Amino acid sequence: MAAHRKTSKPAGGPRKRRAARVPQVPVASPREARGAARREAILAAALDEFSECGYEAARLDDVAKRAGIAKGTIYLYFRDKETLFQELIREMLTPLVGSIEAMGAADLPLASIAGHIADLFMREVYETRRKDVIRLMISEGRRFPKLAEFYYREVLAHIVAAVRALLARAAARGEIAPGLVAFPQLIAAPGLIAIIWNGLFEKFDPLDVRAMMQTHVELLFGAGRKP
Amino acid sequence: MAAHRKTSKPAGGPRKRRAARVPQVPVASPREARGAARREAILAAALDEFSECGYEAARLDDVAKRAGIAKGTIYLYFRDKETLFQELIREMLTPLVGSIEAMGAADLPLASIAGHIADLFMREVYETRRKDVIRLMISEGRRFPKLAEFYYREVLAHIVAAVRALLARAAARGEIAPGLVAFPQLIAAPGLIAIIWNGLFEKFDPLDVRAMMQTHVELLFGAGRKP
Amino acid sequence: MAAHRKTSKPAGGPRKRRAARVPQVPVASPREARGAARREAILAAALDEFSECGYEAARLDDVAKRAGIAKGTIYLYFRDKETLFQELIREMLTPLVGSIEAMGAADLPLASIAGHIADLFMREVYETRRKDVIRLMISEGRRFPKLAEFYYREVLAHIVAAVRALLARAAARGEIAPGLVAFPQLIAAPGLIAIIWNGLFEKFDPLDVRAMMQTHVELLFGAGRKP
Amino acid sequence: MAAHRKTSKPAGGPRKRRAARVPQVPVASPREARGAARREAILAAALDEFSECGYEAARLDDVAKRAGIAKGTIYLYFRDKETLFQELIREMLTPLVGSIEAMGAADLPLASIAGHIADLFMREVYETRRKDVIRLMISEGRRFPKLAEFYYREVLAHIVAAVRALLARAAARGEIAPGLVAFPQLIAAPGLIAIIWNGLFEKFDPLDVRAMMQTHVELLFGAGRKP
DNA sequence: GATGAATGAGGGTTCATTCAT
DNA sequence: TATGAATGAACCCTCATTCAT
Secondary structure (H helix, E strand, O other): OHHHOOOOOOOOOOOOOOHHHOOOOOOOOHHHHHHHHHHHHHHHHHHHHHHHHOOOOOOHHHHHHHHOOOHHHHHHHOOOHHHHHHHHHHHHHOOHHHHHHHHHHOOOOHHHHHHHHHHHHHHHHHOOOHHHHHHHHHHHHHHOHHHHHHHHHHHHHHHHHHHHHHHHHHHHOOOOOHHHHHOOHHHHHHHHHHHHHHHHHOOOOOOOHHHHHHHHHHHHOOOOOOO | OHHHOOOOOOOOOOOOHHHHHOOOOOOOOHHHHHHHHHHHHHHHHHHHHHHHHOOOOOOHHHHHHHHOOOHHHHHHHOOOHHHHHHHHHHHHHOOHHHHHHHHHHOOOOHHHHHHHHHHHHHHHHHOOOHHHHHHHHHHHHHHOHHHHHHHHHHHHHHHHHHHHHHHHHHHHOOOOOHHHHHOOHHHHHHHHHHHHHHHHHOOOOOOOHHHHHHHHHHHHOOOOOOO | OHHHOOOOOOOOOOOOHHHHHOOOOOOOOHHHHHHHHHHHHHHHHHHHHHHHHOOOOOOHHHHHHHHOOOHHHHHHHOOOHHHHHHHHHHHHHOOHHHHHHHHHHOOOOHHHHHHHHHHHHHHHHHOOOHHHHHHHHHHHHHHOHHHHHHHHHHHHHHHHHHHHHHHHHHHHOOOOOHHHHHOOHHHHHHHHHHHHHHHHHOOOOOOOHHHHHHHHHHHHOOOOOOO | OHHHOOOOOOOOOOOOOOHHHOOOOOOOOHHHHHHHHHHHHHHHHHHHHHHHHOOOOOOHHHHHHHHOOOHHHHHHHOOOHHHHHHHHHHHHHOOHHHHHHHHHHOOOOHHHHHHHHHHHHHHHHHOOOHHHHHHHHHHHHHHOHHHHHHHHHHHHHHHHHHHHHHHHHHHHOOOOOHHHHHOOHHHHHHHHHHHHHHHHHOOOOOOOHHHHHHHHHHHHOOOOOOO
């Protein structure tokens, strides 16, 4: 999202003053802001390029071209190609965890939030560049064990735990089959399949993801079946 | 001239006496058999290498080393790297279709064959190199549109049609939610997720695939619910 | 954006003061000059290598070594080996046309300019690297039909036309045999034979090219005969 | 010529008898005849291939295909690619010398044999595969100094001597300019130019070789000029 | 002798990375 | 800080040559 403004101009603000050494996060000096914008532009360009070509086939030359900078500039912001790739994935997946965990904490009937989860997936992932990041993770993850481990520990483990807590409570209430608690992956599977299917076969046989997610939710609660 | 018969058959003569150990079906000359074995060795080595490194990062030099042959030999059997890759995928996925279609034709209660389908997936895919081929298809398919199209038309379309027919009959009998008929992908999703998950995270958090498939099947029929 | 002007001109301002040492004609930036010099170095090295080995046997690695650069640098200036070869020939033969055409336009007794033509050949071709380029054209032309066509249309056709015009006027004046007009190749033949002969046999039996050209010219006018 | 029957069958003759060890040249054993035929077939195929592609780009695989034999068979008759090339040129150019020397010995008015010489060139060279051999010699000779030396000593030197003798006598008789004696190359130049020109530019601007040779001969004697 | 599968050195080309400007 | 020319290791593919059959 925010990571995707291609040439985000430094937003008018405090330009003249040398920004008396604000140390941490907010409101950086113009210099730092410029650098941050560059960095974002490179990440955005890298996402485009990696998504289109895959990690190995992606050329840093083209990343630079997409970002409107020179090839050497990339190395001012990232140690090397691999670092660029890994930081790209890390930064785009990390913020997702928060919303999931929040949802996991809610102690409501599952039926009342299942739709929200599906909706969250659609809005925050499927209709977003994050979809491409997940695709990259799936495609290239095996060759970056460090990245896979990071992704598991920092992202997936949290999501799994949150979903599992949710499922456990729902099972306790008799809302779902208790077996499901052991496999939160079954909750997420259709979302991933949607990303993969449309990534490969959308041209021949596009998948209506929203409808499929809807069916999936209904399935989880036995809706539509004969009592 | 005479020196140019490409597949010189052994000229009718003494066939039976030699045939003490006819190996397989189509009566191959020792030369042809050798060639076929080489081809298989290369394909096996290629699958190892491609699985480990991905298409782009795979080095034909290493494929040759794995197959115990010289680099140039690969080119006696495959035009180039891409052809090797594509034929590898084609040949390993094509034979799968038959068993699926057979299963789709059966007019039995879904409950009685769902377990078979899960079992078929485990035995014919997950516990097989085909799992790796599917992983490759998922990872690299986007960059081989021809291959993706082949895979869709020759493999997936058949499977989807078979499963959909099965589901339609089951829905007509009230065995499953009718909405499911529109999305056979939901049937297959857990299998793919299993391949992906264990491919990436088995070391940290291995997934018990068989158990998950069992849970998935139960879920489809609402088993354990409706208390 | 701004980082991408490919040929950023120095923005009109103070031009004269800096121009204390304008090097050549078109006001090259030092960077451009460096690039042009590299290009020339590569072309020179390529001519050496191609002349010595022929097109196929020439190794770009050796071209680079001769030019004192890395192999990859060649590809910054030429798309590939073939392009390097063709541009080499094109650029060395094109400027030749002008002087020939000028000569063709002169309306003087042939006897008075024949010597000039022979002299032009010696100074502008035979005692020059152009001799090697012509040798390359002769040796490799058949396998580069595009190049042969270029050479014919852009170089030879002009030369042939110019010489033919010259011969036609001379024949009209009765200075030469009229049959010669149809075959300007007869004028040029000894020059080419000189290049070929000394290219192959100079070590065993060197040919005195200047003397031969002299004899050739005399022959054309029947000097020394008619006793 | 003789070297060019593609699959010269052993000509009916003495097949049954084991050819009681005829030692030298004529009527070899069927085995030897077969071998000789193979050899010729290879040479013919090699001439085709080398002419079309040049020495380096020629592939022995294609030579074998043209000759209708297996690749390995070539190595039964020739040590390696270079030997094949050199023997090809040697064997096709050697027999030419005889006729030239015979002509050089004749003590006739040059005018009466000049036409013969031109004719000999047309029939024995230009309308023959020998034209291609000469073209190969011109194109590739520089990279085979041994071959160039052989060609010079065994072929050219003889021809040059013969022609020079002819010219010397003609000059003594006042038939030609005496300067010509020093440069027999001037006699041969148009023939070579014809080979080169039509090899490169026949498609755009074909040269009427016979007519040019005729003009050349006339030129040598001042025919057609005003006295 | 004849075959053609197998070899492996070699060369063209690409591209991540560096560094002088 | 930014540039992009330069580098050179790496990799795909070819093809002369060998050798078991």
